[in-house]
Amino acid sequence: MQPNSHNPQTALSRLEPAPLLAARPANPDAAALPVSCLLPLVTRTNANGEYLPSDLFSINKLLHTHDDAFMCTKQVTCYQSLLMPTVAKQQRITHMHNSGGRGYRQARPYTDPTMQRLLKGYARFRRDVFPQRKDQFHLLADSQQPDVLFITCADSRVVPDLILQTEPGDMFLCRTAGNIIPPQGAMAGGVSATIEYAVEVLRVRHIIVCGHSDCGAIKAVLPPDPSDPAARRDLSRLPLTAKWLGYVEPAWKFLPPGISAGDPRTLHVALIRANVIAQLENLRTHPEVARALAHQSLQIHGWYYDILTGAIDAYDQQQRRFLSLEDWAEKNPEASP
Numbered sequence: 498m499q500p501n502s503h504n505p506q507t508a509l510s511r512l513e514p515a516p517l518l519a520a521r522p523a524n525p526d527a528a529a530l531p532v533s534c535l536l537p538l539v540t541r542t543n544a545n546g547e548y549l550p551s552d553l554f555s556i557n558k559l560l561h562t563h564d565d566a567f568m569c570t571k572q573v574t575c576y577q578s579l580l581m582p583t584v585a586k587q588q589r590i591t592h593m594h595n596s597g598g599r600g601y602r603q604a605r606p607y608t609d610p611t612m613q614r615l616l617k618g619y620a621r622f623r624r625d626v627f628p629q630r631k632d633q634f635h636l637l638a639d640s641q642q643p644d645v646l647f648i649t650c651a652d653s654r655v656v657p658d659l660i661l662q663t664e665p666g667d668m669f670l671c672r673t674a675g676n677i678i679p680p681q682g683a684m685a686g687g688v689s690a691t692i693e694y695a696v697e698v699l700r701v702r703h704i705i706v707c708g709h710s711d712c713g714a715i716k717a718v719l720p721p722d723p724s725d726p727a728a729r730r731d732l733s734r735l736p737l738t739a740k741w742l743g744y745v746e747p748a749w750k751f752l753p754p755g756i757s758a759g760d761p762r763t764l765h766v767a768l769i770r771a772n773v774i775a776q777l778e779n780l781r782t783h784p785e786v787a788r789a790l791a792h793q794s795l796q797i798h799g800w801y802y803d804i805l806t807g808a809i810d811a812y813d814q815q816q817r818r819f820l821s822l823e824d825w826a827e828k829n830p831e832a833s834p
Contacts, residue, residue: 646695649707675714681782707800722761748772773799
């Protein structure tokens with residue numbers, strides 16, 4: 498067997514600058530990575546001259562942890578050549594890569610800008626917010642007594658506590674694609690369990706089912722829009738989603754008269770609202786909800802939130818139509834502040 502001619506120490510000595518790699522100028526807080534910290538890993542190979550999988554994992558972790566330090570193309574290339582004596586056999590180690598050619602973005606814990614934003618937000622919370630509200634969290638540490646179960650879509654643009662300016666402990670939240678509520682007996686899932694717990698244990702006094710504008714779940718069940726060829730509604734790769742969206746089907750019967758399929762945008766909004774009504778009907782099938790409604794210890798509400806304007810419309814059961822939340826509150830003064 499020929500001796501391993503791939504000399505990591507020689508390769509490392511070619512890195513510039515040495516012994517530290519320069520951090521990205523735009524991020525002065527980025528930690529520089531000492532070249533020497535890779536030596537214990539890259540000098541170990543198996544009998545075939547290939548690096549051990551555990552070492553590849555450790556090296557990859559090091560590169561990701563110090564991602565901001567690897568901005569020089571020459572340095573990255575040198576590290577890649579160092580870790581890949583035979584490109585066809587070795588795992589590609591680099592700070593960014595295309596995973597399998599399927600359009601996935603590599604998840605890079607702690608160095609990705611998204612994670613950095615979350616970590617900075619958490620740091621602000623611990624430093625600035627929590628100390629100011631320590632007494633409030635002390636009261637919430639062992640129990641909760643929310644008055645409201647808020648069921649809404651999982652859409653990232655819908656933030657109930659922001660929209661309603663509520664506090665920790667005010668609302669019990671349930672988020673599902675399309676704010677769908679399977680009827681009683683259809684499936685024993687997390688939504689049904691959440692409703693049961695909220696009504697039977699927490700004794701909430703209100704359940705709000707809230708849909709929202711531009712809901713992708715509802716868009717997926719609409720007829721194809723000829724004016725929007727980019728819209729993809731092929732659910733063949735999403736069998737669970739397709740089955741879940743079957744619970745939207747009853748919404749069609751709640752469409753107001755005069756809605757034309759020739760106006761896709763109007764149809765989309767109308768079906769989102771109709772779906773809220775359909776899910777309220779499903780909610781009523783749950784025995785704990787039916788009992789609480791019969792005892793008048795619970796009220797249920799259907800809302801539609803418009804992302805563009807920030808406005809909420811509420812479904813009026815008597816008029817069988819949506820009113821602005823302000824008008825609905827005026828009509829129901831017992832619900833007004």
